Amino acid sequence: MIRNATKNDIEGILEIEKASFKWFDGFSKSVFYQYLNEFRDGFFVVLGKSGSIVGYAILADKKGNGYLLSIAVHPKSRNKGIAASLLKYLESKCRKKGFPKLMLEVREDNKRAIDVYKKQGLVEVAKKKDFYGDRVDALVMEKTVSD
Numbered sequence: 001m002i003r004n005a006t007k008n009d010i011e012g013i014l015e016i017e018k019a020s021f022k023w024f025d026g027f028s029k030s031v032f033y034q035y036l037n038e039f040r041d042g043f044f045v046v047l048g049k050s051g052s053i054v055g056y057a058i059l060a061d062k063k064g065n066g067y068l069l070s071i072a073v074h075p076k077s078r079n080k081g082i083a084a085s086l087l088k089y090l091e092s093k094c095r096k097k098g099f100p101k102l103m104l105e106v107r108e109d110n111k112r113a114i115d116v117y118k119k120q121g122l123v124e125v126a127k128k129k130d131f132y133g134d135r136v137d138a139l140v141m142e143k144t145v146s147d
């Protein structure tokens with residue numbers, strides 16, 4: 001089940017964040033609180049069978065398009081199609097909000113994520129040189145979601 005995130009979810013989201021990103025790539029607790037305020041209908045969590053949080057995604061409005069700020073799935077729940085279903089959910093949110101495109105940036109060395117995005121129909125449209133400050137480029141990917 002996918003629903004909007006609340007303050008009560010932040011601890012569970014942080015657990016996923018810590019298990020998913022190096023400390024300098026992940027968001028802190030205060031950033032998650034800020035995003036919860038800022039993107040009231042753009043911060044989503046996926047609940048597993050036991051009701052615990054197994055994934056999250058944050059969708060922002062960037063110049064009238066849907067911009068995926070972050071997505072992560074708990075390591076124990078990966079390869080079960082959770083990110084795929086979250087991306088489908090984000091696409092439908094984009095349509096409802098009138099965003100023509102879903103866009104994101106991803107580290108060029110994050111092969112797993114790039115594969116998942118490609119499977120969901122996102123295509124590479126640009127590259128941002130040394131975007132993360134460690135000589136790794138960012139791929140800009142997008143998908144047209146308007147009918």
Ligand SMILES: CC(C)(COP(=O)(O)OP(=O)(O)OC[C@H]1O[C@@H](n2cnc3c(N)ncnc32)[C@H](O)[C@@H]1OP(=O)(O)O)[C@@H](O)C(=O)NCCC(=O)NCCS
Nearest residue numbers: 020071072073078079080081082083084106112113115116
């Ligand atoms: C990238 C990431 C979000 C992908 O999450 P995920 O939930 O494991 O991805 P999915 O399971 O949706 O990926 C789809 C895969 O699952 C498979 N799948 C889909 N439904 C399935 C099901 N019911 N059962 C088993 N597998 C299934 C798909 O065939 C696909 O497999 P393949 O791509 O290996 O061929 C996750 O690895 C992660 O959190 N990584 C760390 C954080 C990160 O890098 N975030 C992105 C930053 S830009």
